Amino acid sequence: MTKFTKIEVSSRAKAGKGAARATRRAGHVPGVIYGGGQEPTLIALDPRIVQRELHKSGWRSRIYDISVEGGASVHALLREIQLHPVSDMPIHVDYQRLAAGHKVHVEVEVRFTGEEVAPGIKRGGVLNIVRHTVDVVVDPANIPEYFTADLSQLDFHDNVRWEDLKGTENVAPVLQDNNFVIANVAPPSVDDDAAEETAEAEA
CATH class of the missing domain: 2.40.240.10 (Ribosomal Protein L25; Chain P)
Known part of the structure; x- marks a missing residue:
């Protein structure tokens, strides 16, 4: 509603x-x-x-x-x-x-959940948010308040894409690549790993 x-x-x-x-x-x-x-x-x-x-x-x-x-x-x-x-x-x-039946172009916020339990992030990975909002075309009666992106299963190199979002029923993305990336988890950089190993060796 x-x-x-x-x-x-x-x-x-x-x-x-x-x-x-x-x-x-x-x-x-x-x-x-x-x-x-x-x-x-x-x-x-x-x-x-x-x-x-x-x-x-x-x-x-x-x-x-x-x-x-x-x-x-x-x-x-x-x-x-x-x-x-x-x-x-x-x-x-x-x-x-707004007029019923006349679709409009709107920018909808993406809200992220599950970051604190994502395996890749718990192992030191970095969350890269590619899109905080998504442009969509929708009937005024179905404009969503926000989309939800669940990060809880993401490990290194995993993505959340458009098709993974919750709340996208009855809307069409403006971007022609319909399965674009919303967020991903990158592994720690080599420099970070080396620094950790050096610190452990010194300890």
């Missing part, structure tokens, strides 16, 4: 740089909701909402239930956040309105 993050926003009457500056002077972040075959909706948000979402993992695939004052709620993806070059405060946000 799709999870929604509910937020409340105000509507803006005017577009343009002057109106956006006025919105910022009033202590809000100007934004727009576009797509879905409808006219863009101009909005203003509390900056604390934007900052809160930025600090959460997986915001690029999170679906927002946006309640716009004076209108019906909208389901949308947060597509772009413009930040001030000096203060890093949000100065504009773009949301894409």
